[in-house]
Amino acid sequence: MITPHPLQPGDRVAVLSPAWAAPAYFPDLHAQSMERVRTLLELEPVEYPTTAMMGASPQARAADLMAALTDPDIKAIFASIGGDDLITVIPHLDGEALRAASTENGAKAFFGYSDNTNLNHWLWQQGIASYYGGSTMVHLGPAQVDDTHLQTLRAALFGTDLTLPIPTQSEDYGWDWSDPRSLTEPYPRLPSPPLEFIGPNQAVTGPTWGGCLEVLDQMAIAGRLPEPAQLEGAILILETSEVLPPPDYVGRWVRAMGERGYLDAIAGLAFAQPVVEDRDHPAPEGTTPQQRSQTREARREAYTEYLLSNIAPYRTDLLVCLNLPFGHTRPQLVIPYGGQLTLDPVAEVVTAHYR
Numbered sequence: 001m002i003t004p005h006p007l008q009p010g011d012r013v014a015v016l017s018p019a020w021a022a023p024a025y026f027p028d029l030h031a032q033s034m035e036r037v038r039t040l041l042e043l044e045p046v047e048y049p050t051t052a053m054m055g056a057s058p059q060a061r062a063a064d065l066m067a068a069l070t071d072p073d074i075k076a077i078f079a080s081i082g083g084d085d086l087i088t089v090i091p092h093l094d095g096e097a098l099r100a101a102s103t104e105n106g107a108k109a110f111f112g113y114s115d116n117t118n119l120n121h122w123l124w125q126q127g128i129a130s131y132y133g134g135s136t137m138v139h140l141g142p143a144q145v146d147d148t149h150l151q152t153l154r155a156a157l158f159g160t161d162l163t164l165p166i167p168t169q170s171e172d173y174g175w176d177w178s179d180p181r182s183l184t185e186p187y188p189r190l191p192s193p194p195l196e197f198i199g200p201n202q203a204v205t206g207p208t209w210g211g212c213l214e215v216l217d218q219m220a221i222a223g224r225l226p227e228p229a230q231l232e233g234a235i236l237i238l239e240t241s242e243v244l245p246p247p248d249y250v251g252r253w254v255r256a257m258g259e260r261g262y263l264d265a266i267a268g269l270a271f272a273q274p275v276v277e278d279r280d281h282p283a284p285e286g287t288t289p290q291q292r293s294q295t296r297e298a299r300r301e302a303y304t305e306y307l308l309s310n311i312a313p314y315r316t317d318l319l320v321c322l323n324l325p326f327g328h329t330r331p332q333l334v335i336p337y338g339g340q341l342t343l344d345p346v347a348e349v350v351t352a353h354y355r
Contacts, residue, residue, distance in 0.1 A: 004109035006159030009042035011075040014068035019083025019115040023052040033141035062092030070101040082114030117211030129338035144186035146331035159355040172277035197345035199319040205342040210237035228261030239272035239327030251306030258314035268319040272327040
């Protein structure tokens, strides 16, 4: 894997919307996120025609991606947010042009998660590492910018190893972005589940691959997943989204990975802290905090049970890390994609090797 070059303060970074142009719908939040790129990261954001364009075609979004990926003056790319149709953009990307530009000018860092799994994986196929996490709209736009997110984002941008800081409070959703409070008022948070290790008491290090399970499912149907041999010694990173897939779906996906040979090939697995609040069907009026807490915990336990029970028939010696806060949770940690991650059950820490 080619590791992206570290950045310097003042570098120009592209802000793109390869999946969904949220900046077009929430311009105030977008403007605040761009100011945070300048002040908190000391970088200069550069927008492209489709960054805030409603209904941009897959071809237009691909053109902006290729323009940013091959421009020597752009040193990194941030996805503004995820979405649900980036799979249609991938066929319009030019791997040969990317590899030529990366050979000449060095690879640049890409930050994205959720539907951007499509793009993380495409870059991985080209031999270029990226970063799973980071969204200008979700993590830099709202009132509260998390220190733990910034620590991992800066480490990925500027190049260093980092023992990942594990927050004790988290949220699945903030304020609705149409609510003015989203710009000025932090959203109340609840206790996070602790990091947990299941399996052998021996640290493992390997290059990461994976992403959002709902997106990997689409990629599998489209015939775009790697062969098991390509994942030999890897750390599989898996997470679920705000869609709240049923726990038995997670079990089926993991079982299918076992049948494909992935579970035999990998050295470890990190399963993200899952979303357990149902935004579209909130708790009924009168539900007590204790009842809500019990519902959240029951959902987490169900995900864990289906995950582990479907790993067991294939591997009883696989190191599994549970509740690592990457993906669809806040605070969100940015982790390497194609780069190295260490799971250490003895010290009970996870270390990201960003360079």
